[in-house]
Amino acid sequence: MRKVRTFSSDTDLVNQRRNHIVKIATEQIIKRGYNNINTRELASALGMSTGGLYHYIGSKEDILYLIINFTSDLTCQSLSRFADEEKGKSCEDKLRDSIRNYFEIVENYRDFHNFVNHIMLSLPVKDRKIVYKAESRVIDYYEELIADGIAEGVFEAQDARLAAHNIIVMANAWANRGWFLKKHYTLREYTDEQTDAILSHLRRSPKKNGHKQLQPVKQKA
Amino acid sequence: MRKVRTFSSDTDLVNQRRNHIVKIATEQIIKRGYNNINTRELASALGMSTGGLYHYIGSKEDILYLIINFTSDLTCQSLSRFADEEKGKSCEDKLRDSIRNYFEIVENYRDFHNFVNHIMLSLPVKDRKIVYKAESRVIDYYEELIADGIAEGVFEAQDARLAAHNIIVMANAWANRGWFLKKHYTLREYTDEQTDAILSHLRRSPKKNGHKQLQPVKQKA
């Protein structure tokens, strides 16, 4: 991960300042775009001068990396939290609860999720892997959970990876497509509807019966 | 829609040049980012000088609008094509075929879809509405199709809007998340799997039965 320069040797102060930079810069960048806000404006939004800002970072671009690091940490915390809360629950309840948790995290940290999705093209390709890696861990978590459900006979046999990926996509849609979704749904409504969609597919996948038998399946219902 | 300046009165030539600009600029901007490529590099990629480029556009930003316009036109053509092909088909077949068609369009014009999704934050808010509007039309199309299926009793009663929106989200995921999806799936596989997921939910939505009755439903299956 990229090393960000600071002139301060006070680690606590550096962390404190940088957390503040991450928070405010994310808001501003999401609102206006990374390239539509200059360092003077950023510094002003932070309540500092540019010199003060450069006491803690080495370049404007460093801010992007601070934010990405913060978001990756969030992802790790999410996974730890899911693992802590899943003990003693059925596969389906685990899945339902962790979907709700993840959607809430996406809502609470919407700016960071939006940020990462949109800033990706500004990064060198090798640095995009940091982001990919963090997100792949979430996909892996859900894939394993779904695969366990399939092994236990709770879910129908199907492509667990794609089902897991769809959960991430739906969560990101909430963060990215507020222009449409928030006109029509609350987070709770959206979460419930999407959880239902995911579970209805997991419980009874028509793929098992092949496409040509779709009509017979319907008659048996 | 934004008026783009040209010094030429030869409409055919302007269109020809601009289509070329749209095509090449989209590739370059997607590959490198709008703000990471300057007008000289763009002109060079186009096989022109900057002066030649500015004969057909008024500003670098105009290129964004040309591309957005092109993408909106694509969307209109997609909808016309769906409408032409749906005559005499059942709701389910219409839905299945139009999903496949839309996914193929997203694949064929992946650069434009990526472009619009990522460039949104560079636009003034009022101009984002152009993009929102084009995409809302696709959502409306699917919502109406699903609502017809519900009215005919082919699909279970549910939120047609969200189901329609999910189709768009899944198609965009193919365009935007190739880093993950293309490692595991061909377009055909992805289309079939997602169509199954969508249809399994439409045919049998557990929401109608409420969450508390999930187990009894399963036993009846």
Next chain:
DNA sequence: TCTCATCGACTGAGCGCTCGGTCTGTGTTA
């Protein structure tokens, strides 16, 4: 000859970042 398409050197505005300077707090010495 005139018109139009194209070129590329040039312009000036704006950018990220630096660096000389100020201010404040702390420690040392007389």
Next chain:
DNA sequence: TAACACAGACCGAGCGCTCAGTCGATGAGA
């Protein structure tokens, strides 16, 4: 105790560079 030196946090004007866009020159075609 007071004065001074020092370190570190912070400031903001200015620098060098890059950028988008211009404009006079040139060549081609009618």
